[in-house]
Amino acid sequence: MAELKTVGTSIPRKDAIEKVTGLAEFIEDRYMGPMLYAKMKKSTVAHAKIKNIDASRALEHPGVKAVLTGKDYPNMIGLYLIDRTFLAVDKVRFWGEPVAVVAAVTEEAAAEAVELIEVEYEELPAVFDPREGIKPDAPIIHENLADYEIVPIFYPKPGTNIANHFKLRKGDIDRGFEEADMIIERDYYVPQMQHVPIETHKAAVQWSPDGKLTVWSTAQSPNVVRQLLSKSLDIPMHKIRVISSYIGGGFGCKAGASIEGLLVPIAQKYPGHIIRIVFSREEDMQGTFTRQALYSKLKTGVRKDGRITALQYEMIWDGGAYTEYGVNIVRAAGYSSTGAYDIPNVKTDSYCVYTNNSIGGPVRGFGMCEMQWGIERQLEAIARELDMDPLEVRKLNGMKEGSTTAAGQVVHDLDYDQCLQVVADKISWGKKESGSEGKFRGKGIAGLVKCPAQPSNAASSAIIRINEDGTAHVMIGATEMGQGMLTAISQIASEALNIPVDKIDIKVPDTDFTPYEWQSVGSRITYTCGTSVKRAAEDALGQIYCVAADLLETPQEDLSFDGKKIFSTKDPEIKATIREVADSCKKCTGEGIAGPIIGRGSYVPTNMTNLDPETGQGNPGLFYCFGATGVEVEVDSETGVITVLQLASSIDAGKAVNPQLCEAQLHGGTIMGLSTALYEEVRFDKGIMLNRNFTDYKIASIDNTPHIDSFILETPETKGPYGARGIGEQPMIGVAPAIANAVCNALDIEFNTFPLTPERVWQAIKDKKNSGA
């Protein structure tokens, strides 16, 4: 590969100056015209029939323009399983489900009017634990599951609460267990958590009298919002314009479409008005996606030498009240169910179960944190049972070039061993430190892997316009939510065009002008959007050479472009500036050669397949990104307080497009993982979310964040742009199991759930003492 100029350098963020000066626009910063403000009336029960909604007093409240209920929104919406309505229709399925929406001239008037709406419920038996919900006699939450439209790669069981049953059968599980010298069985539990982006969910819509709908949204994908609104509201796509502002963090909670459609009927009543909704923190915590809780059972067959011969993995996911998106998390966890390990015989059953808890949905890791918690804890249990080095067990079973995943997909371009080794070396693996009195030290390691969970034909596209002066505009549909997409993508464009990055402009998307992008999710944008941008750049460059060849009367193959001029490699005196070529090029006679140069590129994966419905075998992964986490902890055995002394994190980026941003992602993901390992857990009481503010939903602050040693490996991804693969979600995955493994190493206690709060650790120490172990 030729030497790279821009890719691989830590140029400053494209959006840095806008953001540090406060000029960057977020939805609430925009004055858009005459406004109406929307507020939602939420259910006070978890599962009930709606007997009556009396909005008469709300309608009389000063400033109120409209009150709408589920009857005004019969249409259904959803990404994979269309099981949702914008407002509850006839029944509510979780505490806090929106039952009505008020639009008023001020936000306060809307909030007051919400209090005046009276809703009469007839409560129904509810399900709060998916293990109960999966039973045949459980109350049914979605009676019409059989009628729901669904992407045909999911397998709901009408007449039950099972929204998806993903089955995977690899090899021969019975033979695998027969070959084993030891069978190890454990149960694990991962609770719900919240994303906690700095910016809550927001949306605004405007209906033009000529039938055009404009939507401003914090959604992670303007194109998906457009697609879902078009389908559910029966509006053609050219009549829907979705504009993305900068987004203050997504982490998955703003994937798909959520609140935009709620505002459309109001907008249609008041053409020209902007109808806006801004979620409070409490609403954001309770009313948007949570990470699905997971109850899992692992049964592993292992030989005396540490080789795993069989894995049986049962996952029961708390899908919450609606699983339009969650069904795919359950599928992704299922087809990835051996984690970073090559296990020949696998039987996995992954169930998405409706409950009357908050809606489950995508969170950074998309099921991998929850599923690999079990894998990485199980590896630790195996090492303990066999009295082997946990690092060696991981290396022995770890995936290597040519290994197969649970789905039977062959993996390439990896160096998982090295991911493990660098973090192990950093924390002086194998060297046990002793703590001070009453304090116990331990070291732990965990590996990780993740591929983007996306439809096999999830596409990207890009347009590059070369200006008359040889500068360029890159137009894409990916969103910027802090991850640094604008910067990385413009570096790829710069590299491919050979135009300096400061001569490239790039903006957040607007579906009326920017080309299609599926979603900014799944750590896929650098790879997929990056590939389409590279192709658009190559297309533009091809046009530049073509025009220059005509102008210079020189064969294209003899031409080269240095960013300023196109010249003949055989005679440097034969040359033209990029301006001459790009500015509607003409010959010296005045005859025109070519108009403006516009490059186009599009991308769709060609290596992904559907999976066999019975065996789950096939190619679900676009690419696989590996990494590892190593930690050293000290535990105060009296108080249960864990102090993380060392935290090392590695990720194989293939090629770090921007090493500094890559490292920032690594740090961000590691801290988020640390936060879930030690603090984060959504607490419910009969479906009521108890800790929906920061007083009682604790996340790691800077005081809780130790120094992080980060390692970015670069095993090139053959088909990725310049060898790059996505790394956005991955650094989070290994942290919780690595910490639990370290605590296990320190205390000789197995933790099968987290967060490892002081109280939970203290309780476990006490239980161990009491059991006389």
Add this chain to the structure above:
Amino acid sequence: MLSYDYIKCTDLRNVFQELEEGQQVYPLAGGTDLIVGMRGGKFAPKTLLDIKDIPEFNVLEENDQGITIGAAVTLNEATTFAPIRDNVPVLAEGCHSVGSYAIRNRATVAGNICNASPAADTAAPLYCLDAVVNIVGSDGTRSVPIREFFTGPGKNALNKGELVQSILIPRPYPEGKGVYFKASRTGSVDLATVGVAVQRWGAQVRIAIGAVAATPVRALSVEKAVNEKGQKDWTEAARLVHDDISPITDLRGSREYRYHMVEVLVRRGLEQTMGV
């Protein structure tokens, strides 16, 4: 609707007229509990009465009587006030453990006790120091000991129309070390699961505990064992604290964990202040 009048008072004499004649008048000093409570619907003031610039409330001084902390003095001001750091560092520790630095730039010591949370981080140190709360009303002033000021969760000894003017840390100051230990879920920017202040006074000790009862409490059983019965085994002494507290289970911790942590922190406090 968060719609209210805002009145700034700079003369103490005008405060009481507003407090007595107005409806739903809430004094505003730091506002870190008030504003959050208004957003959450806990308070619905018709008038916010800003008392931050009333001279009497801005006193932060040391004299023959002791240290006076005016009602508008912020936690950060108190933490960095040399006489507090030098003479009663346990109070500085308590002040410093509230919220974040930015919160402490606004929040006041007086506000922390007026809010009357049993978990208030300044309370346990103030209990150990036998602080006196100076209350002012239209009829004049009165003083109550800190242990009488807290009357229940969110409840204090103020009558309608009264305000805390200042808190006095009386002389003589304690002779010996004092510590404030706080157990919380994250260890920073968090409420106390329990808070324990242990203050040595020569050969004696005073211990106060937050978040284990309806108000902060003194660990009188422990104090009695140490001060009167000469108990030198801190483990044994700390165990007696169970008689002094009645914690509950909530999102921040179970009753059992609170009992345990108080015992651990009292023992550690005794070790650090009274010697191993």
